[in-house]
Amino acid sequence: MPKVLISDALSPAAVQIFKDRGIEVDFQPALGKDKEKLAELIGNYDGLAIRSATKVSPKILEKANNLKVIGRAGIGVDNVDIPAATAKGIIVMNTPFGNSITTAEHAISLMLALARQIPEADRSTQAGKWEKNKFMGVEITGKTLGVIGCGNIGSIVADRALGLKMKVIAFDPFLSPERALDLGVEKVELDDLLKRADFITLHTPLTEKTKNIIDATAINKTKKGVRIINCARGGLVDEQALRAALDSGHVAGAAFDVFVTEPATENVLFGHPNVICTPHLGASTTEAQENVALQVAEQMSDYLMTGAITNAVNFPSITAEEAPKLRPFVELAEKLGSFAGQLTETGISKVQIAYEGTVAQMNTRALTSAALAGLLRPMLGDVNVVSAPVISKERGMVVEEVTREVAGDYDSLITVTVETEKQKRWVSGTVFADGRPRIVNIKGIRMDAEFAPSMVYITNLDKPGFIGTFSGTLGEANINIATFHVGREAPGGNAIALIEIDGDLPEQVLAKVRALPQVQQAKPLHF
Numbered sequence: 254m255p256k257v258l259i260s261d262a263l264s265p266a267a268v269q270i271f272k273d274r275g276i277e278v279d280f281q282p283a284l285g286k287d288k289e290k291l292a293e294l295i296g297n298y299d300g301l302a303i304r305s306a307t308k309v310s311p312k313i314l315e316k317a318n319n320l321k322v323i324g325r326a327g328i329g330v331d332n333v334d335i336p337a338a339t340a341k342g343i344i345v346m347n348t349p350f351g352n353s354i355t356t357a358e359h360a361i362s363l364m365l366a367l368a369r370q371i372p373e374a375d376r377s378t379q380a381g382k383w384e385k386n387k388f389m390g391v392e393i394t395g396k397t398l399g400v401i402g403c404g405n406i407g408s409i410v411a412d413r414a415l416g417l418k419m420k421v422i423a424f425d426p427f428l429s430p431e432r433a434l435d436l437g438v439e440k441v442e443l444d445d446l447l448k449r450a451d452f453i454t455l456h457t458p459l460t461e462k463t464k465n466i467i468d469a470t471a472i473n474k475t476k477k478g479v480r481i482i483n484c485a486r487g488g489l490v491d492e493q494a495l496r497a498a499l500d501s502g503h504v505a506g507a508a509f510d511v512f513v514t515e516p517a518t519e520n521v522l523f524g525h526p527n528v529i530c531t532p533h534l535g536a537s538t539t540e541a542q543e544n545v546a547l548q549v550a551e552q553m554s555d556y557l558m559t560g561a562i563t564n565a566v567n568f569p570s571i572t573a574e575e576a577p578k579l580r581p582f583v584e585l586a587e588k589l590g591s592f593a594g595q596l597t598e599t600g601i602s603k604v605q606i607a608y609e610g611t612v613a614q615m616n617t618r619a620l621t622s623a624a625l626a627g628l629l630r631p632m633l634g635d636v637n638v639v640s641a642p643v644i645s646k647e648r649g650m651v652v653e654e655v656t657r658e659v660a661g662d663y664d665s666l667i668t669v670t671v672e673t674e675k676q677k678r679w680v681s682g683t684v685f686a687d688g689r690p691r692i693v694n695i696k697g698i699r700m701d702a703e704f705a706p707s708m709v710y711i712t713n714l715d716k717p718g719f720i721g722t723f724s725g726t727l728g729e730a731n732i733n734i735a736t737f738h739v740g741r742e743a744p745g746g747n748a749i750a751l752i753e754i755d756g757d758l759p760e761q762v763l764a765k766v767r768a769l770p771q772v773q774q775a776k777p778l779h780f
């Protein structure tokens with residue numbers, strides 16, 4: 254039974270989902286903050302469900318030897334070291350929409366709170382001061398809202414702001430003119446947005462490009478009296494530069510939910526009268542937390558129990574409907590890759606995976622990952638479908654995927670071709686109606702063999718006596734032959750034998766096989 258750890262404050266609704274799906278679950282909402290303890294325990298789990306408080310660092314991943322999936326109940330996965338998780342073959346999934354409305358509502362709330370200085374006015378009133386003349390606000394009707402990043406949350410913010418009768422302009426290089434038109438926003442360049450906006454709200458991820466997108470230079474381009482809201486990620490705004498602009502009065506107010514360092518127990522923005530801060534509450538509503546907890550638990554359970562993949566940030570999606578159909582082809586692709594990998598002794602420069610017939614309509618990206626995992630594992634050991642594409646890239650391998658609608662003699666055919674500096678080798682396979690993968694062609698020689706746990710691959714010259722001498726050599730060593738498959742280019746020409754044996758082939762017996770007169774190459778294979 255797979256075991257999942259919930260190490261953050263997820264809605265308990267997730268616990269029930271895991272249990273209902275036959276998964277053992279440990280709900281330890283504070284564990285994510287205790288790095289040492291998490292590192293000590295993580296090795297016991299197949300799945301880890303988190304929010305933003307658990308930092309899944311390479312140190313944690315190093316110990317996560319059974320971990321197959323990390324589920325982020327929320328959007329941002331910047332608290333997970335994705336390359337390290339991918340290299341370890343761990344799927345990382347999030348819930349990209351579950352808290353979007355809630356976060357957009359938080360941004361709008363902060364904008365209104367800023368416009369009317371609600372928190373300050375509240376503090377003053379409750380302190381018995383009744384400072385009616387101190388708190389002169391601004392109307393938002395007719396004002397211009399500049400949205401930086403107009404994706405899921407940014408576009409909901411835009412929609413709500415339009416409902417509040419604001420003019421909305423958006424800077425997002427990936428926003429199409431059609432989508433902008435649809436949303437009723439004006440797509441602009443960043444400088445234009447800075448120049449025109451009365452309020453600026455940020456909704457991009459934190460990347461190399463967006464880090465400090467609002468720095469001192471950008472602030473200098475804004476209107477005097479601008480108000481800035483950040484409910485996306487700390488680091489999008491240069492906090493020091495913003496503080497200086499608030500102190501000088503150029504920026505009239507700022508409302509921040511996210512900070513460069515979190516938890517933010519001290520920050521340069523704190524204490525300014527025109528600053529409103531919340532402790533990363535963007536997603537904190539009952540509705541959103543229920544949504545993301547249920548969704549992440551469903552997604553993780555699907556993956557652990559059926560292999561279906563939804564919303565993974567490091568692997569293509571596989572639907573629950575697709576998973577059972579894909580499974581025999583994943584096995585075939587992996588075994589064909591493994592066949593080629595076990596025979597390859599020098600650096601691989603190129604791999605081509607060709608899909609013909611019905612299989613060409615399937616999720617070939619997932620199948621290619623499986624073929625690469627099979628190919629690399631004999632050389633590198635700990636590689637799986639998640640890590641294989643990255644490792645292939647790191648090793649400079651060119652990976653090519655080809656699809657053809659028709660597969661000749663077979664309903665489906667996968668061919669893995671591997672090129673090294675020395676040679677090109679290819680092997681084709683199919684899945685028959687019994688769901689079992691078969692090798693049907695090796696370097697142009699027809700074959701019909703199943704993959705067995707212990708096999709011997711032989712290339713030989715098609716001369717009389719080979720089968721007898723080979724069988725005799727194994728017989729003398731008391732090794733039983735289970736199946737024997739042969740194929741040849743032409744009578745008397747190059748031939749191939751794939752022999753399934755019971756147990757392993759000891760080194761000294763392999764040496765005797767290699768010394769047989771007809772044998773060119775002999776190699777043990779394991780599947």
Ligand SMILES: NC(=O)c1ccc[n+]([C@@H]2O[C@H](COP(=O)([O-])OP(=O)(O)OC[C@H]3O[C@@H](n4cnc5c(N)ncnc54)[C@H](O)[C@@H]3O)[C@@H](O)[C@H]2O)c1
Nearest residue numbers: 329356402403404405406425427456457458484485535536
């Ligand atoms: N405060 C919270 O609790 C909270 C809650 C949910 C999400 N978030 C954060 O909000 C942010 C937005 O989330 P989302 O779901 O809308 O993401 P999204 O991927 O749907 O949208 C992000 C948008 O940013 C745009 N973008 C990327 N690079 C850009 C650049 N250089 N300049 C301008 N635009 C750029 C993208 O094109 C995209 O449209 C994320 O950082 C997410 O982690 C915060």
Ligand SMILES: O=C(O)[C@H](O)COP(=O)(O)O
Nearest residue numbers: 304305306327328329536
């Ligand atoms: O990216 C997100 O989904 C938000 O930052 C929410 O984070 P939280 O789940 O820790 O509230």
